[in-house]
Each structure stands twice: as C-alpha cells, then as structure tokens.
Amino acid sequence: MPVNPELQGRVLPPTEPYLVGREKVREFARAVFATNPINLDPEAARAAGYDDVVAPPTFPIVVQELTLAQLLAEPDAGIDFSRVVHGDQRFSYSRPVVAGDLLTATLTVSSVKTLGAHSIVVAESVIVDADGAHVVTALSQLVVRGED
C-alpha cells in the first residue's frame, strides 16, 4: 500500500505533555557521549544560567518520537514502519530543553512526495513548553521504500 498523498498538510492532535526528568537527561547525555558539565551537573547548569541540567541537542527526538508514533498509527496513512528509513533530521531551537520542562509536540505533515517506488514524507513536530512558548521544531524526512 503506498503512502496516502492526502496526508500532506494534516495536523495531528498535540501529544500528552512530556515531563523532562533530570536523570533522563543524564542518561541520554551519557548515551551520546556528552561530557559537558551543563548536561550532567545541576550546579554547573545553574552557574551557566539554567534552572537545571540541559539536554543534549538531539534529545528532542524523544519527544518527536511520540508524534511520529501517532503518524504511523493514522489508520489511513499507509506507512509500513518496516519499510521506513530515516532520510534526514533537523532541529531548530529557540532554547535548549532543560530538566523540568513540560513539553507538548504537534506534528504537521509538511509534504508527501513520490520518488520512483519510494515515498518521502516530511514530518514537522513543533515542541512547546508549559507556557506554550516555542522550544524546538524537529523536522524528520522519512523515506518509505516501495515494494521490491
């Protein structure tokens, strides 16, 4: 089943709020070899002007993932997860994610294109904090491979 072209422009409902935990930030930081004390030590983070430890730049993928799961679960999407390859990824930040943030993400399908047997879906997830202020926009290009 090909990807449904009518997905283009669709906006999914906002995700359940995600509370960023300090230990989760540290766990993620260690997993991506982040050694900056601002990522790990609340005192160092406060000295740099943050309320708590700062997440590494790619941490927002954890929140974006919740929106991508929504997209794959859309009954009419036609996206076969086993055929999905991550093509590219981008994050545009207003500020970094900090432990204690309560984040909500809203996905918009920016585009659906066909390239030969493949479909290319661009998903843009806008992530805001508890006040509704923009934190980061995560943009994923998903390549859905056609039948071999």
Next chain:
Amino acid sequence: MPAPDFASLAVGDIVAEQSFPLTRDSLVRYAGASGDFNPIHYRDDVAHAVGLPGVLAHGMLTMGFAVQPVVDWAGDPGRVVDYQVRFTRPVVVDPAIGAVVSVIAKVGQLDEAETVARIDLTVKVGEETVLGKAQVRVALG
C-alpha cells in the same frame, strides 16, 4: 563558560576533532536512553533477516554524538540554534571489534550580522562518510 571569539574565526578553521569508538554496549545504552528499541540495533539475526550487513548504530545516536565536539568547543549546549544531518550510510557495529566514527568540525560559514557560525561536520567510518550535509549553527553573540 565564555563563547569562542566570533571575530577570530575564519571559514575553513577546524574547531574540533574527535573519534568515537562504538560497541554493541553503546547501542544498547542509546536504545534505553532514547526508547528506540528497533532490534536491528542489537540483534544480528534480525538485521540479517531484513537484508542488512549487520547490526547498525541508530542514525540518531550518530547524529547525537557527532555534535558533542561542537558543544564542547562552544562551551554551552544552549548556543546551538540549529542542527541538521542527512543519513547517507549506516554505521555497522561489529559484535567483536565495534566501529570507530571520526568527526571533524570545521567553520563553513560566518554570519557577521547574527554572529552565528555554521560549523560543518565531516563524519566518517574509515574513508566512508556516514552523515551528509551535517551542519550546526552556533550563536556566538
């Protein structure tokens, strides 16, 4: 930590260089931290069954550590205002010897008005580039 001096940068300067040895342990650790438990990142049988040469590192893991030398150079992860990559080639992580990913971070462009430096990353395993168009925009104002 003070930001690097924007005025002293020139296009082409190498600002950071680092190699990251990956093992299967690294992949399991990232799976747990990120919540991405796709078995192609830790099971040889599953990887082979779907036609892959072996267990692969998560693309997002490679993207995640490739930016860290730039974060260390910038002094504060909050100075990163934009980061993008293209996943051009998978990183195969051998069960015994793992894989080594090298990162070179070079000034690609300087925006004088915004005091933003675009740092371009060269990310390779051996001679093969694994991330394309890997660019980090760092605010140094």
